[in-house]
Amino acid sequence: MSGNGHPAGAFADAFAEEENALLRARQRSRLAGVRAVSPATGATLRLLAATACAKVVVEIGTGLGVSGVHLLRGMRPDGVLTTVDTEPDRQQLAREAFREAGFAVNRARCIPGRAADVLPRLADGGYDLVFCDGDRHEYMRYLAESLRLLRPGGLVCFEGVFAHGRAMDAAYQDTEVRELREVLRAVRDSDALVPVLLPTDDGLLCAVKRP
């Protein structure tokens, strides 16, 4: 059963049929207690990276590399993934996953640190896709940075916006849920973005920056 507990989600995960390097990275994530994107979410990221012919992608929240392998699979063969995480030990294992998946070392640039410190150092308007899977409390900040980082026609994606069903249940009013609702509203209502909320696993909010 997939993370959202729906049989259709489990079917979509099985359809994604992950390779051995991904299965190993997923297993290492599980053992380390780090939540990785579901197979269907990974396949969605791969498709979006391919659709955008992505050459330069930013990921916030490297984890142990599951989403990174999916993104790299969809990107152009000369594309570079810049991936940020506060935990260098996790990034070391992510590098291992990229290597096992057959990607040359220069395809991924792992930057240790807090996204709020690292993102302002990245160049304006040059990125094809920004994938946000770091600190849920910082998603509004990631949105502002993404609008600056993305080229016209580039994509931003936020993982986990359902907060395991809490975001859509008015009974929940904790800070994280309120902040996620704020991101959902901001993306939906932005004149600069064309949004969609995909019900894969824990909710993947995506938007294209208007040219």
Ligand SMILES: C[S@@+](CC[C@H](N)C(=O)[O-])C[C@H]1O[C@@H](n2cnc3c(N)ncnc32)[C@H](O)[C@@H]1O
């Ligand atoms: C859900 S995991 C990422 C999983 C990964 N995207 C995958 O699917 O394999 C979230 C990661 O974000 C990192 N993180 C948390 N707060 C962060 C921050 N403020 N800046 C950068 N990374 C952060 C955590 O260390 C953790 O590895």
